[in-house]
């Protein structure tokens with residue numbers, strides 16, 4: 001199976017988790033694109049979705065699923081999203097698609113965060129995937145220097161402007177032994193909007209497609 005076929009397979013496996021939940025939080029990325037295509041088949045059963053990015057909003061609308069404002073709905077029962085890396089504690093690196101801030105907001109506002117990914121995303125220790133950090137544009141160089149002091153090698157994702165009109169630094173060289181502590185430390189740097197480390201609020205259920213099987217943990 002190709003990586004894309006594995007993404008499609010795991011996207012399909014997430015469908016039972018969104019049955020009868022009314023309003024769903026929907027993430028961003030190529031795995032989620034498959035998930036939205038499957039949602040389209042059951043759209044009569046879905047009241048609406050809260051979207052984590054402009055790209056996802058466009059896709060949801062295109063398939064006929066109403067997009068709702070998070071401020072107008074209560075806590076969400078279920079949020080489904082992908083990840084760039086997943087450790088055994090269900091802590092994640094996210095933000096490869098630059099949607100980390102809205103993704104983190106929806107994850108925080110959801111009772112259950114279902115993470116779906118192909119098997120290549122599983123790791124023992126987070127950090128081989130460069131850690132995305134969304135920053136206020138004028139703070140980019142300052143934040144980069146602070147990240148160097150923490151042992152990282154930040155690289156500006158040039159040309160990328162987030163949906164919130166900010167910039168992204170991708171931080172190489174971290175082997176993240178203590179994800180919650182690092183998340184807190186980076187959050188405390190002035191000018192950081194969000195770090196793509198989902199550790200204090202990890203996923204609740206992870207579905208991974210590994211060959212023919214779906215592994216759930």
Ligand SMILES: O=C(CO)[C@H](O)[C@H](O)COP(=O)(O)O
Pocket residue numbers: 027028029030031032081082083084093094095096097098099100103
């Ligand atoms: O965090 C994300 C976007 O900001 C995505 O969930 C992550 O990059 C995984 O993407 P894909 O499903 O394309 O592998």
